[in-house]
Amino acid sequence: MKINDLKCAMIGRNLIVRVVSDEGLSGYGAVESFKASLKPQVMALRDVLIGMDPSTVERCVRKIRARGSFKPNGAAVSAVEVALWDLAGRAAGLPVHKLLGGKVRDTVRVYNGAMRAPMTGFGVEDFRAAALYMRDQPEGFTIVKQGIAFHGSMKNRTGLHYGAAQPGRSFPGTIVSGMLTEKGLDHLVACVAATKEVLGKDIGLALDCGPGFTPVDALKFARALEPYNILWLEDLIAGDYTPYVQADIYRDISTRSLVPIHTGEQIYLRQNFKELIDRRAVHVIGPDPFDVGGLAELKWIAEYADLYGIQVAPHGIGNGLIGLAALTQLCATLPDNFIAFEYPAGEPSWWYEILEGLPDPIVTDGFVSVSDRPGLGIDFNVERTLPHLGEEDRDFFQ
Numbered sequence: 313m314k315i316n317d318l319k320c321a322m323i324g325r326n327l328i329v330r331v332v333s334d335e336g337l338s339g340y341g342a343v344e345s346f347k348a349s350l351k352p353q354v355m356a357l358r359d360v361l362i363g364m365d366p367s368t369v370e371r372c373v374r375k376i377r378a379r380g381s382f383k384p385n386g387a388a389v390s391a392v393e394v395a396l397w398d399l400a401g402r403a404a405g406l407p408v409h410k411l412l413g414g415k416v417r418d419t420v421r422v423y424n425g426a427m428r429a430p431m432t433g434f435g436v437e438d439f440r441a442a443a444l445y446m447r448d449q450p451e452g453f454t455i456v457k458q459g460i461a462f463h464g465s466m467k468n469r470t471g472l473h474y475g476a477a478q479p480g481r482s483f484p485g486t487i488v489s490g491m492l493t494e495k496g497l498d499h500l501v502a503c504v505a506a507t508k509e510v511l512g513k514d515i516g517l518a519l520d521c522g523p524g525f526t527p528v529d530a531l532k533f534a535r536a537l538e539p540y541n542i543l544w545l546e547d548l549i550a551g552d553y554t555p556y557v558q559a560d561i562y563r564d565i566s567t568r569s570l571v572p573i574h575t576g577e578q579i580y581l582r583q584n585f586k587e588l589i590d591r592r593a594v595h596v597i598g599p600d601p602f603d604v605g606g607l608a609e610l611k612w613i614a615e616y617a618d619l620y621g622i623q624v625a626p627h628g629i630g631n632g633l634i635g636l637a638a639l640t641q642l643c644a645t646l647p648d649n650f651i652a653f654e655y656p657a658g659e660p661s662w663w664y665e666i667l668e669g670l671p672d673p674i675v676t677d678g679f680v681s682v683s684d685r686p687g688l689g690i691d692f693n694v695e696r697t698l699p700h701l702g703e704e705d706r707d708f709f710q
């Protein structure tokens with residue numbers, strides 16, 4: 313079997329990759345929805361892959377791995393890696409989880425991710441309403457994550473901190489960082505208290521925090537939250553779209569905090585996780601298979617982290633339904649340090665009509681069941697998908 317084409321099309325909010333073989337089989341991968349502009353990066357990999365055997369996944373990825381980097385620039389390589397596993401699984405008649413070593417669990421825990429509450433204001437009552445929204449989702453999530461502080465638009469709230477925008481330090485937005493005001497810190501803690509009051513002890517709360525905190529404020533915030541049994545504080549220092557790791561600073565905070573400290577969604581490749589893990593600089597890592605270099609890369613990192621008592625909660629918010637299928641296959645094989653992965657949604661909602669093979673309902677009591685169908689276990693309904701393809705992508709399934 314040989315690769316004879318690589319194609320790429322915008323389908324809804326996700327850029328979808330198709331690796332085509334000379335035996336009539338194809339494999340699919342996805343690029344995170346926030347990175348639709350990466351089509352040229354995907355297509356730049358085409359000529360390198362043509363003629364290779366797609367079932368030798370690692371041999372193929374060795375040819376393209378050097379073309380990637382930290383988020384968003386690991387997305388093209390990662391999407392192709394996932395598509396290769398899908399194709400290899402279809403060719404072998406086996407689910408991807410078997411190619412990765414086999415599942416150790418039949419259902420996989422997810423947290424709300426894309427089902428995050430829409431927020432406009434950032435007062436205590438807004439947090440209370442968001443908690444109600446997340447608690448009452450039909451998926452029955454047992455863990456929910458809430459953005460706070462420097463994450464999302466809350467960083468623009470007047471009086472929260474002394475910082476200023478740093479344009480150009482991020483993609484696609486702007487990073488804001490600075491010291492918290494005294495009132496700002498009090499307000500953050502009050503918002504968390506209100507959220508916990510709604511969720512109670514049955515639903516775990518994780519907080520996506522930045523990046524943007526100063527190291528001392530990060531520690532103050534973590535210590536103030538110790539009574540609330542927070543599952544993790546994510547990306548306090550570096551993280552989303554920062555092209556570096558800062559293990560030393562994370563270690564200073566983590567060794568002094570009883571609230572688990574989390575980072576890693578922006579990191580490309582195992583080598584860039586090494587310092588975080590070797591030095592036990594965080595308690596939880598959150599690589600995204602579609603940024604880190606793919607499914608096998610993430611599995612290796614999770615296994616390595618397990619040796620150090622570090623937990624893993626893979627990122628996945630914008631990966632769409634192909635991302636959901638891939639994350640489920642991967643997370644079924646991870647060791648006992650796996651907590652949950654971040655649940656992606658199909659956007660727009662017609663994605664649920666064009667893709668077949670996902671469980672119905674997808675999430676039951678906070679868990680997704682693991683498919684034993686070949687590859688990622690999903691298939692496009694081509695007839696239903698065609699009307700959603702743009703003019704330039706008309707030949708995507710040909």
Ligand SMILES: [Mg+2]
Pocket residue numbers: 520546547552577
């Ligand atoms: Mg995050």
